[in-house]
Amino acid sequence: MNFWQFANPTVFMSWSGKLLPWAWLTALASLAVALVWGFFFTPDDFRMGSTVKIIYIHVPAAMMAINAWLMMFVASLIWFIRRHHVSALAAKAAAPIGLVMTLIAIATGAIWGKPMWGTYWAWDPRLTSFLILCFFFVGYIALWEALESSDVAADLTSVLCLVGSVFALLSRYAVQFWNQGLHQGTSVPVATGERTVDDVFFAPLALAMLGFGLLFIALVLTRTRTELRLRRARALEARQRMRLEQSV
Amino acid sequence: MMVDLGKYAGDVFAAYAITLTALAGLVLWSYAQAKRAKSKLASLEAEAKDAS
Numbered sequence: 001m002n003f004w005q006f007a008n009p010t011v012f013m014s015w016s017g018k019l020l021p022w023a024w025l026t027a028l029a030s031l032a033v034a035l036v037w038g039f040f041f042t043p044d045d046f047r048m049g050s051t052v053k054i055i056y057i058h059v060p061a062a063m064m065a066i067n068a069w070l071m072m073f074v075a076s077l078i079w080f081i082r083r084h085h086v087s088a089l090a091a092k093a094a095a096p097i098g099l100v101m102t103l104i105a106i107a108t109g110a111i112w113g114k115p116m117w118g119t120y121w122a123w124d125p126r127l128t129s130f131l132i133l134c135f136f137f138v139g140y141i142a143l144w145e146a147l148e149s150s151d152v153a154a155d156l157t158s159v160l161c162l163v164g165s166v167f168a169l170l171s172r173y174a175v176q177f178w179n180q181g182l183h184q185g186t187s188v189p190v191a192t193g194e195r196t197v198d199d200v201f202f203a204p205l206a207l208a209m210l211g212f213g214l215l216f217i218a219l220v221l222t223r224t225r226t227e228l229r230l231r232r233a234r235a236l237e238a239r240q241r242m243r244l245e246q247s248v
Numbered sequence: 249m250m251v252d253l254g255k256y257a258g259d260v261f262a263a264y265a266i267t268l269t270a271l272a273g274l275v276l277w278s279y280a281q282a283k284r285a286k287s288k289l290a291s292l293e294a295e296a297k298d299a300s
Contacts, residue, residue, distance in 0.1 A: 039264065040251055050253040053260050057267040100274045108263040115256055215271070222278050229285040236292040243299065 007084040009228050016221045023218035031211030038204035045201075054112045055197070056205055060212035062105035062130070068098030068216065069133065069161070069168035072140075076158035086224065088154035089231065091161065092144050093223030097216055099137035106130060126183040129171040136164035150231065 005011050038056035045052035075091035078084055109127070110120040121127065140160055147153035197205060253260050 035264075044254070049256050050251075050260055051256045053253075054263045057263060061267065097274065100270050104267050104270050107266050111259050111263045111266075115259055215275075219274065219278055222282050226278070226282045226285045229282075229289045233285065233289045233292050236289075236296055240292075240295065240299075 004082065004084070007078075007082075007086045009086055009232075012086050013225060013228060016225055020218065020221050020225075023214060023221060027211060027214035027218045030207055030214060034204050034208035034211050038201075038208060042200060042204060048116060051112055051115055052201060054108050055201060056208045058105060058108040058112060059205060060209045061101045061108065063209055064212045064216050065098055065101035065105050065130070065133065066168050066171060067213070068094050068101060069136070069164060071220070072098070072161050073165045073168070076161040079154055079158050085150075085154075085231070086228065088150075088158070089227040090220060090224045091157070092154075093227050094216075094220050095137055095141050095144070097219050097223070099134065099141065101212075101216075102130065102134045102137055106134065124183050126171060129167055132167045133164070133171050136160070136167055140164065 006015065035056060039053055042053070044050045072091040072094050075087040075094070078087035079091070106127075109130075113122070114120050140157055143157050143160060144153050147156065
């Protein structure tokens with residue numbers, strides 16, 4: 001079977017339907033275990049006190065906000081190159097999830113910032129690039145809603161997605177690009193593997209990151225299936241209208 | 249099984265409350281949309297079958 005056949009709407013509905021219960025089950029189980037573990041069974045940090053517990057929601061949400069845009073970027077490229085409707089609809093389905101993740105990251109970061117930095121907000125490179133990413137998510141969703149033709153909407157939102165990828169990249173590497181501001185460096189650098197987080201905090205954090213990732217997959221699959229059903233419903237409605245017009 | 253969060257209890261609880269509410273809202277909204285779309289498509293397909 002050709003890889004691209006997985007993007008055929010009928011084939012997609014078939015395999016995603018089988019995968020979905022497992023995605024939800026593993027997502028909710030790993031999230032529940034990670035958050036209970038992190039909240040109830042990890043010690044306070046010697047400097048940050050109990051606010052360190054915010055790491056188990058702030059870091060995974062920020063990671064998924066950027067990864068959601070990355071996934072939309074790849075899906076948009078696939079739409080441009082191969083014109084697979086499932087990829088355009090998957091990008092559309094991922095946008096509200098990315099927006100919620102961005103808002104969670106900003107809100108929990110602000111709450112964490114007040115006791116640690118003495119302020120809820122600062123025009124720090126990472127915070128500012130995250131705010132811009134948030135506006136890109138809002139713009140992307142608004143553009144999809146504003147356009148009637150789904151193919152035109154897919155084209156224009158894909159262009160917006162490619163442009164916004166610069167800010168997704170900036171929000172990930174802002175601390176390294178501009179070595180200034182209040183925000184610390186990344187807690188889990190993928191490239192170097194040198195962690196700044198002790199194992200006692202890292203183990204539940206890693207599980208929370210896995211849980212957020214699985215939740216994202218479960219939500220994207222669910223929402224993409226919804227978009228495909230709505231697309232088919234619109235086609236049937238159009239066919240019904242044509243039939244009515246012909247009979248008049 | 250209550251943890252002592254000390255003077256930052258309000259901050260930690262607020263962060264968790266916002267996150268869990270937002271995630272639960274997103275999941276419930278997606279589920280409701282999925283259910284609506286499924287039943288809408290089912291009724292349209294039934295109508296199309298009757299018409300043909």
